[in-house]
Amino acid sequence: MPYQLENRPPDxxxxxxxxxxxxxxxxxxxxxxxxxxxxxxxxxxILARKRGGFGHSDNVTLQYPEERAPYAPAYRGLHRLVPRExxxxxxxxxxxxxxxxxxxxxxxEAAEYPDDPVxxxxxKFVIDELRCIVCGFCVEACPKDAIRMDSGEHxxxxxxxxxxxWDEKRLLRGPPVSYQYDPWLRRGSPSIPPDKLEExxxxxxxxxxxxxxxxxxxxxxxxxxxxxxxxxxxxxxxK
Amino acid sequence: xxxxxxxxxxxxxxxxxxxxxSAGFYLAAGWLGWGFNALTGWISGSPGVSRAAVYYGASxxxxxxxxxxVLMISSSLLTVAERKWSALxxxxxxxxxxKVFGSALGGIPFLAADALKxxxxxxxxxxxxxxxxxxxxxxLAFAPVFALFAIIxxxxxxxLNQIPGLAGAAAAGAVEQxxxxxxxxxxxxxxxxxIASLQVYGTALAGWASNNKLALLGGVRASSxxxxxxxxxxxxxxxxxxxxxxxxLEEMVVAQGTPVLGPVPALGLLxxxxxxxxxxxxxxxxxxxxxxDLPEGESEIVGxxxxxxxxxxxxxxLAEFAEIxxxxxxxxxxFLGGWHPILFEGWLRQNLTPFWxxxxxxxxxxxxMIVMMWLQLTIRWLLPRFRFDQIQKLCWKLLLPAALVNVFxxxxxxxxxxxxxxxxWIGILTxxxxxVLTAAVGRAPAPAAGHGAAHAAAGH
Ligand code: SF4
Ligand code: SF4
Numbered sequence: 001m002p003y004q005l006e007n008r009p010p011d012x013x014x015x016x017x018x019x020x021x022x023x024x025x026x027x028x029x030x031x032x033x034x035x036x037x038x039x040x041x042x043x044x045x046i047l048a049r050k051r052g053g054f055g056h057s058d059n060v061t062l063q064y065p066e067e068r069a070p071y072a073p074a075y076r077g078l079h080r081l082v083p084r085e086x087x088x089x090x091x092x093x094x095x096x097x098x099x100x101x102x103x104x105x106x107x108x109e110a111a112e113y114p115d116d117p118v119x120x121x122x123x124k125f126v127i128d129e130l131r132c133i134v135c136g137f138c139v140e141a142c143p144k145d146a147i148r149m150d151s152g153e154h155x156x157x158x159x160x161x162x163x164x165x166w167d168e169k170r171l172l173r174g175p176p177v178s179y180q181y182d183p184w185l186r187r188g189s190p191s192i193p194p195d196k197l198e199e200x201x202x203x204x205x206x207x208x209x210x211x212x213x214x215x216x217x218x219x220x221x222x223x224x225x226x227x228x229x230x231x232x233x234x235x236x237x238x239k
Numbered sequence: 240x241x242x243x244x245x246x247x248x249x250x251x252x253x254x255x256x257x258x259x260x261s262a263g264f265y266l267a268a269g270w271l272g273w274g275f276n277a278l279t280g281w282i283s284g285s286p287g288v289s290r291a292a293v294y295y296g297a298s299x300x301x302x303x304x305x306x307x308x309v310l311m312i313s314s315s316l317l318t319v320a321e322r323k324w325s326a327l328x329x330x331x332x333x334x335x336x337x338k339v340f341g342s343a344l345g346g347i348p349f350l351a352a353d354a355l356k357x358x359x360x361x362x363x364x365x366x367x368x369x370x371x372x373x374x375x376x377x378x379l380a381f382a383p384v385f386a387l388f389a390i391i392x393x394x395x396x397x398x399l400n401q402i403p404g405l406a407g408a409a410a411a412g413a414v415e416q417x418x419x420x421x422x423x424x425x426x427x428x429x430x431x432x433x434i435a436s437l438q439v440y441g442t443a444l445a446g447w448a449s450n451n452k453l454a455l456l457g458g459v460r461a462s463s464x465x466x467x468x469x470x471x472x473x474x475x476x477x478x479x480x481x482x483x484x485x486x487x488l489e490e491m492v493v494a495q496g497t498p499v500l501g502p503v504p505a506l507g508l509l510x511x512x513x514x515x516x517x518x519x520x521x522x523x524x525x526x527x528x529x530x531x532d533l534p535e536g537e538s539e540i541v542g543x544x545x546x547x548x549x550x551x552x553x554x555x556x557l558a559e560f561a562e563i564x565x566x567x568x569x570x571x572x573x574f575l576g577g578w579h580p581i582l583f584e585g586w587l588r589q590n591l592t593p594f595w596x597x598x599x600x601x602x603x604x605x606x607x608m609i610v611m612m613w614l615q616l617t618i619r620w621l622l623p624r625f626r627f628d629q630i631q632k633l634c635w636k637l638l639l640p641a642a643l644v645n646v647f648x649x650x651x652x653x654x655x656x657x658x659x660x661x662x663x664w665i666g667i668l669t670x671x672x673x674x675v676l677t678a679a680v681g682r683a684p685a686p687a688a689g690h691g692a693a694h695a696a697a698g699h
Contacts, residue, residue, distance in 0.1 A: 017633070018516055019676040024621045025614070028328050032617070035327040039242035055240065058330040 035059055042067075076136045076149040078156075079127055081171040084184060085200040086192055089172050090146035093122040097138035097147055105131035106138060115190040119183065125168040129155045145177060178204040254606060261394055261419065261601030264304040265594060269402035269417050272296035276414075293399060293414040301421045302389075309605065310388045314560040317612060318353065319346045321560075324613065325620045357553040365450055365546050372448035377547065377554035380441025383434045384561040390430055391568035392489040394419030394601030395578050401593045419601050420489060427486035431569065432473050435525060438562070439465040442527065442534055445555065446543035457543035460627065461527060461534035467634045468524040474642035475517035478649040479573055482510045482662060488569075492577030496584070499663045504581065507574035510662050512669045513645045515574045517638050522569070523615065524630070526562040530622035533630060567611035571604055575611070578604040 014020055040059040041049040046069055050056045062069055082090045093110035111123035138147050151174060158164055178185065178200060184192070185201050192200070275296025280286045319334070323346045326333025335343035337352060364373070396416030399408050424430055439462050446458015480486060482505075483494040491507070499505035508515055524531040535542030544555045571577060578600035580587060588596055625633065652662040 013676055013679060016676070017637070019673065019679070021618070021622065022673070022677045025617055028617055028621050031330065032324065032327045035330060037243045037246050040332070059332060060330070061332045063332075 076134050077151040077153050080151050080174045083176045085176050090144050091122050093120045096141040100137045100141040103131045103133050127166050130164045180204045257605045258598050258602035262598035268297040268300040271300035288409045290414050297417050314564045317560040324616050328620050357550045360549040363548045367450035369448040372444045376445035377551045380558040381554050383437040386434045387565045389421035392420040393604050395597050397593050397597045442543050449546035451546050453540040454543050454545045456540045457534045468521045471638040471642050472521035475514045477646045478511045478514040481649050488572045495576045496579045499659050506576045509666045517642045522566045529619045530624045563615050567608040570611050571607040575607050
């Protein structure tokens with residue numbers, strides 16, 4: 001733990017070296033014995049781990065591949081293309097994300113569904129994860145909430161660069177998120193059977209209208225709670 | 240809590256193992272001595288007991304058991320211990336990724352990995368090197384350490400017929416006693432100083448023969464540092480020589496068992512606390528390890544071994560660890576009472592056969608050695624390295640005068656009171672003064688860990 005040290009020349013006792021060294025050995029021995037005789041708290045809930053005190057070593061090491069620290073809810077992980085309830089991508093190939101992307105690493109080719117006169121879909125949707133700077137602009141820009149970075153995982157390492165070019169087949173995964181005003185739910189589609197459509201409509205969430213709406217956020221991350229906390233703090237400061 | 244009891248168990252098992260190991264060493268020494276005797280008797284055709292044959296046989300057994308088993312195994316285990324112990328000091332875990340049946344075994348499998356790495360590394364040799372000296376240097380660095388360990392009295396001497404299975408061998412006093420000590424020379428400590436001063440050749444030649452400016456600088460630094468510290472190293476032990484009136488290490492150990500103040504034994508630590516500190520510091524400087532690791536320095540001159548690769552570097556590296564073991568052995572013999580178990584000594588002596596008492600004693604010696612090795616590694620992780628002028632200042636301005644004063648005080652005290660009681664009182668006074676100085680408040684203590692809990696959060 002860093003703390004301020006007084007800056008002065010050593011006094012006689014300190015320039016004799018040995019007393020201070022013996023003292024240092026004492027400090028080190030305390031750590032040594034504590035860590036030798038007590039084990040690291042291996043509680044899987046990492047934030048609740050105990051350290052120091054009697055019965056626990058001072059060790060806080062995370063044995064990385066086996067134990068992982070949970071990321072903050074706002075963590076920007078690997079992209080995913082959000083599927084609809086019927087498994088097709090929500091993406092309507094509007095090119096918003098590709099346009100805003102500062103690294104220009106999103107490549108989209110639009111196509112039209114043969115059985116649908118209105119809707120487009122990405123025939124190709126490729127993200128070069130090596131060029132991506134993980135800024136999250138694409139997520140912000142998407143009008144359909146079709147691209148998210150809520151997977152909570154890193155881009156996995158690979159031996160070839162080509163394996164870092166993720167196409168729509170690999171990107172399309174994870175749970176679907178449906179909204180009430182999703183055109184597919186409102187209009188229906190020849191590809192969705194009517195009973196399935198009813199079920200999807202019943203499950204759909206209201207479409208987020210404000211940026212702070214929880215449904216628009218990554219799961220578990222509550223902007224409302226943060227705002228309430230900030231408000232409380234401001235009130236406490238005013239008193 | 241499981242770990243707590245497990246550790247107690249490990250420590251107890253280690254102590255018991257050391258005693259059994261020492262018993263094995265005694266058996267080996269006794270039986271090989273007797274075997275040599277039988278062999279010489281058969282060759283010369285004159286059956287009987289030959290003093291020299293028994294002594295040589297026991298020495299050969301001791302070379303194998305003490306030098307190859309104790310010294311080599313403990314110095315290679317120290318390379319792992321350095322990682323694990325430093326980790327414990329710094330609240331880390333340390334090397335644990337090689338697992339044998341799901342258990343890291345305290346990092347010991349890393350030994351095999353290290354050896355494999357060292358042996359299979361590419362051999363790079365500079366063309367401008369002085370071939371003979373270059374090849375010779377690692378050996379020269381390693382050999383004196385081995386030779387030094389030869390005079391360490393690990394176990395006391397027992398009669399040949401006290402060893403199990405040799406009861407009818409030879410009458411007590413007919414042959415040399417069997418001791419866990421390779422060579423019992425009259426020169427004792429002088430031999431130690433002589434061989435210790437040879438160590439500088441290994442490093443100096445390694446630096447010089449490499450034909451590399453940085454290596455040369457490392458070698459020069461090593462020689463200047465080691466030659467300076469030899470002065471205080473020698474003077475620091477003069478006090479013990481005066482106090483015990485002998486140069487032989489095994490006699491010093493015996494003398495340390497006699498009571499001096501009531502039941503308190505005349506330990507070297509008690510009679511010579513200043514001598515102990517000076518010897519420890521100077522011998523530490525001789526091992527060239529931090530805080531005295533000026534001969535190497537990754538950020539300035541890589542070191543005297545910069546041109547060495549593979550197992551040649553491994554030898555230079557291992558020599559430092561072997562020096563630690565030898566230093567621990569010398570300190571144990573001269574200052575910590577050697578093979579005297581100290582605790583329950585009278586009870587043990589009465590209730591055990593001489594053979595098992597000697598085995599317990601040798602086990603106690605190795606246990607004390609382990610504590611001293613631990614202390615050396617601890618100091619290495621405690622202190623930042625000195626600057627070169629500070630090293631010389633420490634030697635010539637602090638250690639050398641203190642050692643001289645110590646010699647005169649010891650001599651004067653023994654002149655006034657040959658029984659050594661006055662010296663013991665002076666020693667106790669010194670220890671109290673050092674304890675008070677140590678406990679005296681120095682700089683403002685670190686603030687209490689107020690936000691320590693925040694550091695426990697993930698990622699800190
Ligand atoms: S995170 Fe940023 S750089 Fe990466 S694809 Fe999205 S917009 Fe482009
Ligand atoms: S992911 Fe969103 S922004 Fe990008 S093309 Fe599809 S719908 Fe448009």
